[in-house]
Amino acid sequence: MTAPYAIRADHDARTIVVYQAYPTAVADAALAAGRFVPPFSFGRMTWIKPSYLWLMHRSNWARKPGQERILAIRITRTAWDHALTHGxxxxxxxxEVARADIHIQxxxxxSLRGAALNHYSIQVGIGRTLIRAYADDWTTDITDLTARTRTIADLLRTGRHPQARRLLPPERPYPNLPASLTAGR
Structure with a gap:
């Protein structure tokens, strides 16, 4: 049975992958620089999500205006763990939320078809005071998953769900979830 509040992510001993959807100008600049640079906004909170399928629901498989490009951002586990501990x-x-530098939701x-499941996915909002650290220190790699995302969406649209599932990024339970993030839920 799946724990109701657990982080499922693509991670290794040093890093974890989070996903974000952006307009083409932001994605192209980030990919060219290997990190976030303008027109990425350093003046507003940015939300990172370790669940690819949750982001696909949110971005409508990269079809929502302003969310046409899907990026996989590999960040350090040290930074991720800091966000979880201090969120x-x-x-x-x-x-209390208004004063927080990091929001957790x-x-x-x-599901692959977009249905809500009976367990939860985390998203982490990185506030303005930490955006530069996210862009310059936390991020180790940025990969464009837009073409893969569109292929998966096309497979789903044509009823080829097993083929679509095989293209999903790997996600497995992430250790060390602070108890404070699930307390009282």
Whole structure:
């Protein structure tokens, strides 16, 4: 049985992959530089998600305006663990959330077909005070998954679900989830 609040991600001993959807200008600049640079916004919170399928639901398989490009961002586990340890759940008191540099939110995980599942996927909001660290220090690699995403979407549209599933990025349970992120849920 799947734990209701667990992080499932592509990770190794040193890094974890998170996903984001961007407009083409932001994606192209980040890919060319190997890190986030303008027109990426350093003045607003950015949300990172270790669940590929949750992002596909959110971006409508890279078809939502402004979310046409899907990037896999490999960040250090040290940074990820710091975010988890210092993050504030968005279900906390509004004043506490407003002061937080890192927001943590749990949303229903999604199936390959987009249905809400009975377990949750984490997303982490990196606040303005940490955006530069995310772009310059946390990020170790950026990969464009747009073509792969469109292939998966085409396979789903034509009923070839087993072939689509084989193209999904690997995700497995991530260790060391702080108890404070699931307490009282």
């Amino acid at each position: 504030t759940l968005t279900t906390r008191h509004p004043e 749990w949303d229903p995980e999604r």
